[in-house]
Amino acid sequence: MGILWAIIIGFLAGLIAKWITPGGNKPQGFILTTVLGIVGSVVATWLGQQIGWYGPGDGANFIGAIVGAVVILLAWGQLARRV
Template sequence: MGIIWTIIIGFIAGVIAKFIMPGDNEPKGFILTTILGIVGAFVATYLGQAIGWYQAGQGAGLIGAVVGSIILLLIWGMVTKNRA
């Protein structure tokens, strides 16, 4: 059940992040939005553990996943902007 919950939270975080930061070059589609949210949660967990907000084995919640997803969208925007 843990992996299904992670996918659901990842999808919700990806949708919220794309709503907060809309753009023309953003990844589109259900699967990419879900992946964006899941990877955003991992980014938020890693950064939170590095800063000391989370302990080892503790993950980021929905807000952390949204923040991580927004960071990924910023990076995605910079990379695709340089390509074009």
């Protein structure tokens, strides 16, 4: 059930991040949106642990996953602009 829950939360976080982030060059499709949200959650967890917001066993919450996904989308937009 944990993996299914991560996929659902990742998809929702990816959708919200794509809706918030400006620009038109964003990854499309269910799988890429889900991966975006999951990777955003991982990035938010890692950054939160480095800053000291989360402990070693803690993970990012839903808002953290959205913020991480927005960071990934902004980086994606910068890389896509250069190519």
